[in-house]
Amino acid sequence: MANNKDSQKFVRNFLKGTEEFGSRFWKSIFRHIWLERARTRSLETMSNVLLHLHPTAIRRASLKMTYTFCLGGLSFFFFLTLIVSGVLLMFYYVPSVTQAYQNIKDLETVVFAGQFLRAIHRWSVYAMVITVFLHMCRVLYTRAYRPPREFNWIVGLMLLLVTLLLNFSGYLLPWDQLSFWAVTVGTNTTKVTPFLGPEAQFLLIGGYEIGQNALLSFYTLHVITLPLVAAGLMSLHFWRVRKDGFSGGL
Ligand code: HEM
Incomplete structure (x- = not known):
């Protein structure tokens, strides 16, 4: 239950963030926003081939x-x-x-x-x-x-x-x-x-x-x-x- 609430809060924050964060053009380059959270920071890095060449899971x-x-x-x-x-x-x-x-x-x-x-x-x-x-x-x-x-x-x-x-x-x-x-x-x-x-x-x-x-x-x-x-x-x-x-x- 707590997890569900957490994820809803996360999505709300994410959407709020994207509105504030910038244009459609910017979002087409950076899929995730740089919220001050470990998860979004790593998503931002790993989803961008310029910042992270290797696959997300490696040995x-x-x-x-x-x-x-x-x-x-x-x-x-x-x-x-x-x-x-x-x-x-x-x-x-x-x-x-x-x-x-x-x-x-x-x-x-x-x-x-x-x-x-x-x-x-x-x-x-x-x-x-x-x-x-x-x-x-x-x-x-x-x-x-x-x-x-x-x-x-x-x-x-x-x-x-x-x-x-x-x-x-x-x-x-x-x-x-x-x-x-x-x-x-x-x-x-x-x-x-x-x-x-x-x-x-x-x-x-x-x-x-x-x-x-x-x-x-x-x-x-x-x-x-x-x-x-x-x-x-x-x-x-x-x-x-x-x-x-x-x-x-x-
Ligand atoms: C201008 C030349 C080249 C550039 C800039 C380049 C760049 C890279 C980079 C950055 C990687 C990932 C990191 C690494 O393994 O160091 C990579 C992986 C790889 N490269 Fe190159 N490479 C070049 C030439 C070659 C050549 C000559 C071969 C073989 C004939 C080759 C075969 C591979 C393979 C198979 C991988 C995957 C390695 C793995 O999964 O362990 N590359 N390359």
């Missing part, structure tokens, strides 16, 4: 820091760092064969904190490749790829591929000797693509050798196409982490 063992080493979260953190530093770098860079090299030199020598900005971007790329790889090893080691997480494992593999492609497409942009020859060698390997053959290389670099078309094509892939694909796959990955349940302790 105790998976709460241990040593279970995930936070490697998935770190990969995401480095991705965000890359987006922010990359957008800032775009202010100083023109994807043209006559300007790109000079732009990077100016960034290193003239622009205030330009060297620092470039270093942040470059080191975050390395860090992301390492953390994504280690995260995959952790998933393998804990056998978290087993049902019902097979689909998320495949999404993860796609994320690994996109991470490597993001890395490779950025390599050409400084337009120096190292990047030119590395990408020449790299794109030559596409000539052996089954069925397409040399046409695959032509499609990728927009010609028969690395030049203006290739630079523009890599730039577009690097700053628009691949980051959007990565962001879409990450949303799917996170949604599946929540829906599939967390593997800890299995």
Whole structure:
């Protein structure tokens, strides 16, 4: 009886709170109101994927820091760092064969904190490749790829591929000797693509050798196409982490 009264009081408080609390728009984002009660506070947090990525019920063992080493979260953190530093770098860079090299030199020598900005971007790329790889090893080691997480494992593999492609497409942009020859060698390997053959290389670099078309094509892939694909796959990955349940302790 007391429980029933309590819950009625709770609903009354909740409705009163939502009226006072805010607009329909706000409520569509935050399902529960932040009443000063332990229950509503936890409901607010747990019902929001931005505040609580993991499913609400997880095994105790998976709460241990040593279970995930936070490697998935770190990969995401480095991705965000890359987006922010990359957008800032775009202010100083023109994807043209006559300007790109000079732009990077100016960034290193003239622009205030330009060297620092470039270093942040470059080191975050390395860090992301390492953390994504280690995260995959952790998933393998804990056998978290087993049902019902097979689909998320495949999404993860796609994320690994996109991470490597993001890395490779950025390599050409400084337009120096190292990047030119590395990408020449790299794109030559596409000539052996089954069925397409040399046409695959032509499609990728927009010609028969690395030049203006290739630079523009890599730039577009690097700053628009691949980051959007990565962001879409990450949303799917996170949604599946929540829906599939967390593997800890299995
Ligand atoms: C950009 C790359 C990636 C990001 C940002 C990312 C992020 C995350 C996060 C935040 C989690 C939950 C917490 C954790 O386990 O650390 C997770 C779980 C998971 N990830 Fe990734 N991940 C990425 C790449 C991969 C790769 C390459 C694979 C495997 C090929 C993978 C497979 C999985 C699986 C199966 C889970 C569920 C783990 C479990 O239930 O124990 N992910 N990921």
